[in-house]
Amino acid sequence: MNTGAQSIALGQDFTPQTVHYNLSVNELVNTSLARGEGVLASTGALRVVTGKYTGRSPKDKFIVDEPSVHNQIAWGEVNRPISQDCFENLYAQVRAYLENRELFIFDGFAGAHEKYRLPIRVINEYAWQNLFVHQLFIRPTEAELEAHKPEFTIIAAPGFQANPQTDGTNSEAFIICSFEKRLILIGGTHYAGEMKKSIFSVMNYFLPLKNTLPMHCSANIGKEDDVALFFGLSGTGKTTLSADPKRRLIGDDEHGWSADGIFNFEGGCYAKCIDLSAEKEPQIWNAIKYGTVLENVVLNPKTKVADYKDKSFTENTRAAYPLNHIDGAVIPSVAGHPKVVFFLTADAFGVLPPISKLTKEQAMDHFLSGYTSKVAGTERGITEPTATFSTCFGAPFLPLEPRVYAKMLGERISTYDTKVYLVNTGWSGGSYGVGKRMKLAYTRAMITAALNGSLEKENFKADPTFGVLIPEHVDGVPSEILTPRNTWENKEEFDKAAQDLAARFKENLKKFK
Numbered sequence: 001m002n003t004g005a006q007s008i009a010l011g012q013d014f015t016p017q018t019v020h021y022n023l024s025v026n027e028l029v030n031t032s033l034a035r036g037e038g039v040l041a042s043t044g045a046l047r048v049v050t051g052k053y054t055g056r057s058p059k060d061k062f063i064v065d066e067p068s069v070h071n072q073i074a075w076g077e078v079n080r081p082i083s084q085d086c087f088e089n090l091y092a093q094v095r096a097y098l099e100n101r102e103l104f105i106f107d108g109f110a111g112a113h114e115k116y117r118l119p120i121r122v123i124n125e126y127a128w129q130n131l132f133v134h135q136l137f138i139r140p141t142e143a144e145l146e147a148h149k150p151e152f153t154i155i156a157a158p159g160f161q162a163n164p165q166t167d168g169t170n171s172e173a174f175i176i177c178s179f180e181k182r183l184i185l186i187g188g189t190h191y192a193g194e195m196k197k198s199i200f201s202v203m204n205y206f207l208p209l210k211n212t213l214p215m216h217c218s219a220n221i222g223k224e225d226d227v228a229l230f231f232g233l234s235g236t237g238k239t240t241l242s243a244d245p246k247r248r249l250i251g252d253d254e255h256g257w258s259a260d261g262i263f264n265f266e267g268g269c270y271a272k273c274i275d276l277s278a279e280k281e282p283q284i285w286n287a288i289k290y291g292t293v294l295e296n297v298v299l300n301p302k303t304k305v306a307d308y309k310d311k312s313f314t315e316n317t318r319a320a321y322p323l324n325h326i327d328g329a330v331i332p333s334v335a336g337h338p339k340v341v342f343f344l345t346a347d348a349f350g351v352l353p354p355i356s357k358l359t360k361e362q363a364m365d366h367f368l369s370g371y372t373s374k375v376a377g378t379e380r381g382i383t384e385p386t387a388t389f390s391t392c393f394g395a396p397f398l399p400l401e402p403r404v405y406a407k408m409l410g411e412r413i414s415t416y417d418t419k420v421y422l423v424n425t426g427w428s429g430g431s432y433g434v435g436k437r438m439k440l441a442y443t444r445a446m447i448t449a450a451l452n453g454s455l456e457k458e459n460f461k462a463d464p465t466f467g468v469l470i471p472e473h474v475d476g477v478p479s480e481i482l483t484p485r486n487t488w489e490n491k492e493e494f495d496k497a498a499q500d501l502a503a504r505f506k507e508n509l510k511k512f513k
Contacts, residue, residue, distance in 0.1 A: 010095050010123070010155070018102045020130075022145065025291045028104070028131040037128045042304045044290030045319070047297055048128050053189035054296050054314035056197060058396050059170050060189070064178040072205075074401045086168035087178055087185070093167075094185055097160040104130035107148045109138035110199045112333045113263035116212055116256055120199060121150035125157045132192040132293045135322045136268040137199070152182045152202055158190040177201065192295065192320065196270060197397055200254050203265055205399040212258040213408040216394030218242035219250040219262055219335070227262060227335045228451055229255070231393040232344030233372045234316075237425040239271045240440070241344070241447055243283040249329045257338075257412055264333035269326070273297055273317040276308040280440055287325035294319055337416040340450055346426035348373035348387050350435040351484055351498040354477070355446040356422045356468035357460060360413055363420040367392055368406050368512045369505055373426060387501075389508045403512060421450050422468055429487040431497060438481075445476035465498040466505075 010016075023031070029046055032038050038048040062082035063073055073079050104124040111117030120137065124130040133154075140148060161172035173188030175198060184198045204214045217231040218238040227250070232238045239252040251264030252271065271284045273294070278285040288294065288306075295318040298310035308317065323329040343366050345352060358366060370390040389395075391402040398405065413420065425443055429435035449455040449471075460469040473479055480486045488494035 010098065014095060015099060016103045017100045020102070020104045020127075022107055023104065023127075023130070023134075025131065025134065028127050028134065029291070031104075031127040032131065035127060037126055039299070040304065041288075041294055041297070041299055041306050043288050043292075043306070045288050045292035045294045045306075046128060046131065047294040047299055047306075049296055049313060050190040050192070053173060053191040055191060055316045056193055056396070057171075057173050057175070057189055057191070060173040061175040061396075062169075062177070063399065064176060064180070066178065066180040069179045073399050078395055079399055082168055082176060087176055090162060090167055090169075090174065090176065090185055090187070091183075093162075094155060094157050094160055094187060097157055098125065098155075101125060106130055106133045106137070107145060107150060108133075108140050108267070110203055110265050111256065111263060112138055112265070112267070113256070113258065113260065115260070116207065116210060116258055116263065118199075118203060118206065119148055119151045120153070122154045122156065122195060125159055126190075128293060129156055129158070129190075129192050129195070131291075132320050133195055135291065135293065135320050136196050136266055136270060138267040139322075152184070152199070154184045154186065154195050154198060156186040156195055158187065160187040162188055179205065192293070193270065193318070196266075200265065201397045201399055203254070203256070204394075204397055204405075207256055208400060208404055208408065210258070211408075212256045213405060213412065214265075215255050215257060215409075216253070216392065216397060217255055218252045219255050219264070219338070220244055220247040221250055221330060221335050222247050222451060225336060226340070226451065227338040228340045228342065229262070229338045230342045230344055231367075232425075233370070233390055233393055235272065236344040236346045236372055237443065238344060239269060239284065240281055241342075241425075241443065243281060243326065244444075244447075245283065247451075249283070249323070249326050250333045250335050251323070257408075261334065261336040262338060263335075264323075267333075268320060268322045271319045271321075273306075273308050273319050274311065274315050283326050284319065286327075287321045288319050289321075289325065292319055292321040292325065337412070338418055339416075341413070341418055341420045342447065342450070343367065343393065343420065343422045344425055345372045345422065347371070347424045347501075348426055348432040349497045349501045350427035350429065350431045350488075351494060351501055352422065352424040352426070352466070353463060353468065353470045353484055354424050354428065354438055354442065354481060355450070355455075355474070356463065356466075356470050357455075358420045358422055358468060360410065360420070362468060363413060364406055364410050365505075365509060366422055367409055368402060369508055370395060371505065373432070387504070389504075406512075419450070419456070423447065424484075428481055428484060430489075435487070442477045442481065446474050449474050465502050
């Protein structure tokens with residue numbers, strides 16, 4: 001399918017060497033190998049190395065300051081403005097860079113629900129990145145492809161580097177969104193996650209206009225059609241905990257909640273691979289096969305077997321694979337209204353309970369707070385867990401004022417009587433460096449109890465510092481770890497750490513009151 005140079009958003013007089021439209025997985029894998037972009041792992045997955053950039057680069061992300069969006073965007077450290085002139089200048093440079101190059105184009109959708117989906121086009125300099133977006137976004141049917149008209153386009157040219165002194169960027173890398181031109185420019189970084197998250201930010205802008213809540217969460221569904229959502233930043237367990245063999249996966253990262261229920265934005269998963277094992281995460285382990293893109297995973301030079309413990313390239317090793325690599329995944333990935341919502345936090349202080357029940361008011365506070373610890377590798381410069389507040393568990397991707405999203409969530413919790421739990425997947429027995437990370441088996445047991453309703457039958461007590469309700473018993477979990485103070489040898493140090501975190505919560509919430 002060749003619809004001409006004009007349709008690829010690079011202008012009528014643009015003359016690429018070759019344009020490949022909507023290649024198959026097999027064609028993209030073979031092309032990537034032929035071009036030396038990657039190698040096959042022993043499982044058949046395509047392993048690539050992204051070089052200097054192995055995670056998102058938030059300081060290099062910009063929104064074009066245009067008249068139609070100027071009063072809508074919550075400008076600041078997250079949504080950094082860049083002028084229209086700078087954007088046009090970079091666009092011209094990227095366009096010139098791509099002249100006479102081989103290009104790869106993917107046409108598809110963001111959003112599994114036909115009523116709310118966004119038709120997108122992605123133009124790639126590299127075949128492996130085109131495979132990435134093919135696996136991560138919603139793949140159209142042949143009939144849908146024939147009628148496809150992109151409403152937003154990504155142009156990804158990792159080999160082009162900006163000049164900060166003349167181009168208005170902070171480094172050689174840039175991720176720039178123009179809502180007026182419906183165009184995203186990405187350059188200077190080979191990390192494929194920038195494409196995925198750019199479209200997520202776009203959905204976070206447009207969907208509230210359709211009275212639909214965009215969410216940074218994973219989702220799954222049980223045999224009784226009971227839907228659960230898992231909110232959390234990267235590294236808190238969204239992908240791991242939603243990949244439950246006893247439940248069907250809807251999606252691992254991005255969803256919308258409309259009047260019709262929930263729906264996945266994507267057609268694939270982007271799972272962290274560090275310390276991956278078949279025993280702990282069998283669904284993810286088995287999904288890494290032919291057609292999967294492995295980012296920055298170390299392979300044995302002779303056998304090509306992946307060493308998921310090796311952090312030589314980065315701790316943020318990743319696998320991108322389509323949903324159909326997960327047995328029993330819900331396709332198309334749409335479902336009803338959630339019965340249970342989990343807020344996942346990796347508490348580096350080690351003072352939050354491993355699971356606690358929230359009132360609606362507490363839920364709104366914790367949603368606006370979005371407390372967690374950024375884990376090593378997910379962003380440049382993060383080498384150890386760092387306490388942070390990320391509004392709505394997704395501040396880097398929210399173009400609008402955070403209270404817009406919080407209000408929508410509160411309305412849905414009330415309307416559908418959704419239960420909300422705070423789950424600490426972080427540290428127990430001490431803060432980072434002293435305590436240990438919560439055992440995955442215990443977290444799964446607590447999640448299961450919340451999902452099957454048995455947790456609601458337990459006795460609860462209020463945490464004296466945070467006010468959340470802590471269960472006194474959970475099947476399969478040692479009772480002493482349910483109350484975090486019990487796990488610390490030095491109780492005075494625990495009290496001090498808990499008060500410190502509570503004070504941080506209070507200070508952070510002031511800006512929303």
